[in-house]
Amino acid sequence: MTHPSGYLTSRLLSGIPGLTHAFSVRALGDMRADAARRKFYRMCMDAGDICYTAGQPHGTAVAVFSGNGIPGQSDLDRVDGMVADRSQRASHGIFLGIRTADCVPILSYASAGIIGAAHAGWRGTLGNIAGKLISRMNDLGAPAGDIRVVIGPHIRRCCYHIPKDRSDAFRDAGYGDAVSHAGDGKHCLSLETVIMRQLNEEGVAAEAIERYPGCTACDRGFYSFRRDGHEKFGEQLNIIGMRAGESE
Numbered sequence: 001m002t003h004p005s006g007y008l009t010s011r012l013l014s015g016i017p018g019l020t021h022a023f024s025v026r027a028l029g030d031m032r033a034d035a036a037r038r039k040f041y042r043m044c045m046d047a048g049d050i051c052y053t054a055g056q057p058h059g060t061a062v063a064v065f066s067g068n069g070i071p072g073q074s075d076l077d078r079v080d081g082m083v084a085d086r087s088q089r090a091s092h093g094i095f096l097g098i099r100t101a102d103c104v105p106i107l108s109y110a111s112a113g114i115i116g117a118a119h120a121g122w123r124g125t126l127g128n129i130a131g132k133l134i135s136r137m138n139d140l141g142a143p144a145g146d147i148r149v150v151i152g153p154h155i156r157r158c159c160y161h162i163p164k165d166r167s168d169a170f171r172d173a174g175y176g177d178a179v180s181h182a183g184d185g186k187h188c189l190s191l192e193t194v195i196m197r198q199l200n201e202e203g204v205a206a207e208a209i210e211r212y213p214g215c216t217a218c219d220r221g222f223y224s225f226r227r228d229g230h231e232k233f234g235e236q237l238n239i240i241g242m243r244a245g246e247s248e
Ligand SMILES: [Zn+2]
Pocket: 155, 156, 157, 158, 159, 160, 215, 216, 217, 218, 219
């Protein structure tokens, strides 16, 4: 991942005509603030493009933007994932945005111009939001073998201490390799380990997945809910979109 203009991009999703994506960083501001968000949009999007954001209730529902239309805000408020095909892009580009401050942003793309974005905290990861995102892309006509996925900046095993009951829940679900002991009776979780397996089980090969190596809680270049606390945390915004009128 590189920093062309202050935000991060992935090698795997670069150089694709019409496709734009970006992971914001702390230096670009708290994306809950309108001014910071507008500035980030101006950096990444054309005038007239629209970025849709999900309510992210820590579930596993995925909204679909297709020939049936654009989901309403009340529908988007109930989802943690979104997928879109090209059918809505005659007049403006459609962008999908995911807010994070330690949770995992997942961005995805298939060559038919199908895009996806999901938010995966521990609940959504345990519920397999990543697998559901891929499945909805399959429904829109993207075979798993054609899907590329980027797992963006999030809190990693080094800093993600969890209570024992949560560790047990992941172990019971068959993800024992994702949890470990940190000493002091502490349990640690690698969300990425779980998500990688879920993506592989949907048929996405490891070579088609790029992973940001850093940790939001270790690296002060990111906002982190765990590190900064309730009072001081901010949010990153992670977006993917196809510009209007681009040919494939
Ligand atoms: Zn860390």
